[in-house]
Amino acid sequence: MSDELLRAQDVLARRLERGGQPRGTAPQGVIFCYQAGPLGNTLAWWRTRRAGGFHADIRLLRRTNGRVGVATRFGVGAPAAVALLEELAAWGVRRFISLGIAGGLQAGHRAGDLLVVERALRDEGTSAHYLAPGETVEASAPLTRRLALALTQVGRPYVTGTTCTTDAPYRTTRALVERWTRAGGLAVDMEAAGLFAAAQRRGVDVAAGLCLADALTPQGWRLTFDEAAVGSGVRALFGAAIEALEAPDGAGQ
Numbered sequence: 001m002s003d004e005l006l007r008a009q010d011v012l013a014r015r016l017e018r019g020g021q022p023r024g025t026a027p028q029g030v031i032f033c034y035q036a037g038p039l040g041n042t043l044a045w046w047r048t049r050r051a052g053g054f055h056a057d058i059r060l061l062r063r064t065n066g067r068v069g070v071a072t073r074f075g076v077g078a079p080a081a082v083a084l085l086e087e088l089a090a091w092g093v094r095r096f097i098s099l100g101i102a103g104g105l106q107a108g109h110r111a112g113d114l115l116v117v118e119r120a121l122r123d124e125g126t127s128a129h130y131l132a133p134g135e136t137v138e139a140s141a142p143l144t145r146r147l148a149l150a151l152t153q154v155g156r157p158y159v160t161g162t163t164c165t166t167d168a169p170y171r172t173t174r175a176l177v178e179r180w181t182r183a184g185g186l187a188v189d190m191e192a193a194g195l196f197a198a199a200q201r202r203g204v205d206v207a208a209g210l211c212l213a214d215a216l217t218p219q220g221w222r223l224t225f226d227e228a229a230v231g232s233g234v235r236a237l238f239g240a241a242i243e244a245l246e247a248p249d250g251a252g253q
Helices: 008-017 078-091 141-153 174-182 192-202 227-246
Strands: 029-033 048-050 057-061 068-072 095-104 114-123 136-138 159-166 185-189 205-217 220-222
Touching: 008 078, 029 078, 029 227, 068 227, 078 095, 078 192, 095 141, 095 192, 095 227, 114 141, 114 174, 114 185, 114 192, 114 227, 136 192, 141 205, 141 227, 159 192, 174 185, 185 205, 192 205, 205 227
Parallel strands: 029 068, 029 095, 095 205, 114 159, 159 185
Antiparallel strands: 048 057, 057 068, 095 185, 114 136, 114 205, 205 220
């Protein structure tokens, strides 16, 4: 029996009492999008309806008959993402794909390059509340393969590998970047490790796709990037995420 004093299902029940419950049936999958700006007008092109009931903008895509939702405007970082995952999982969502922009850690990376994340280095605090101590945490393999397959089918190049998740981007030191690169890190993000850990604890599936934007090396952080290339990459990930979440069980495995 769980010893957790605060549970997401209790929070949703409280909202139900106050008339703030989600509307309709839970989608089978939800895309987390932290930076909606690079999507441009993509979301506006899709007919959607709001789910309501969450401290986020949750839109269900009508083209998928509500089977896929998109979450925006809920903040960034593992604590915010995992809190929303907990509540959506309590509603009944079983698949999640996290999409964001990230800093590239390896020489030769260019703005717009895509990374399908296989594992995350745990340099944040949220994952420790869900899993025993460890250096890395794995993404959901079947859903990750579906995301990669969807990119392959549209001819979009990508690499697979490790991201390094941090809570404190402004405390990124030269020694930290050197450790991340020695560990095989390809990018640095703020959510993946926490989401993967929570997913394992709650028995749901989470995959992550990152579009590399700026560059982070021991010599410094290059903050400027090609916005058009990043926008194209994020839109490609978004389309692939919809296909991956709509795919039936067993597809791409």
